[in-house]
Amino acid sequence: DQQVKQNSPSLSVQEGRISILNCDYTNSMFDYFLWYKKYPAEGPTFLISISSIKDKNEDGRFTVFLNKSAKHLSLHIVPSQPGDSAVYFCAASVGNYGQNFVFGPGTRLSVLP
Amino acid sequence: NAGVTQTPKFRVLKTGQSMTLLCAQDMNHEYMYWYRQDPGMGLRLIHYSVGEGTTAKGEVPDGYNVSRLKKQNFLLGLESAAPSQTSVYFCASSYGIGQYFGPGTRLTVT
Numbered sequence: 001d002q003q004v005k006q007n008s009p010s011l012s013v014q015e016g017r018i019s020i021l022n023c024d025y026t027n028s029m030f031d032y033f034l035w036y037k038k039y040p041a042e043g044p045t046f047l048i049s050i051s052s053i054k055d056k057n058e059d060g061r062f063t064v065f066l067n068k069s070a071k072h073l074s075l076h077i078v079p080s081q082p083g084d085s086a087v088y089f090c091a092a093s094v095g096n097y098g099q100n101f102v103f104g105p106g107t108r109l110s111v112l113p
Numbered sequence: 114n115a116g117v118t119q120t121p122k123f124r125v126l127k128t129g130q131s132m133t134l135l136c137a138q139d140m141n142h143e144y145m146y147w148y149r150q151d152p153g154m155g156l157r158l159i160h161y162s163v164g165e166g167t168t169a170k171g172e173v174p175d176g177y178n179v180s181r182l183k184k185q186n187f188l189l190g191l192e193s194a195a196p197s198q199t200s201v202y203f204c205a206s207s208y209g210i211g212q213y214f215g216p217g218t219r220l221t222v223t
Binding site: 002034043045046091098101102104105 | 117144146153154155156157158161163169171203205207210211212213214215216217
């Protein structure tokens, strides 16, 4: 049973609009959450993180929101750019230990010009 | 800085053959990891290392062995490859929040 779910395998958004990528988790002990971005033929790249003591973290065009009661997090990209087209993985962990992170299956974002 | 590099990028093996995947990082990171990625699934941890000379099992360690003889290198070995090991393998290293990933090795076992 997947502990970290990304129920939308793909998402298409118009350039300049907001992209919202969602992630749900089942383990209430998770307290660190990360988002990674992956281009074809490359490894994932760390994007942004949030710990459970916060409900929002912002870095430029990227904002992650955490709703602990719903066990849900989302990544907002505003405004979306064609270069944002990639696969996005969310990952969750008990403690900020790399070996503990559980990854979701990813969402493929396409930003259309 | 090259970051995290992986060798080879592609490989085709026959069932029962052995091979070693090499991961190297030049960031002086203590932690290193090997993951596999299969269609429709997230990255799954095979083995990891918290420092030179130490290794530990991850979520899916069966059929793999690892060694960390030098801090900058983390080797993943398949002693007797099976078709179920067809996958994309990623190495990563870390120090603090987030991991730095290599470009991956696509392995096919026929």
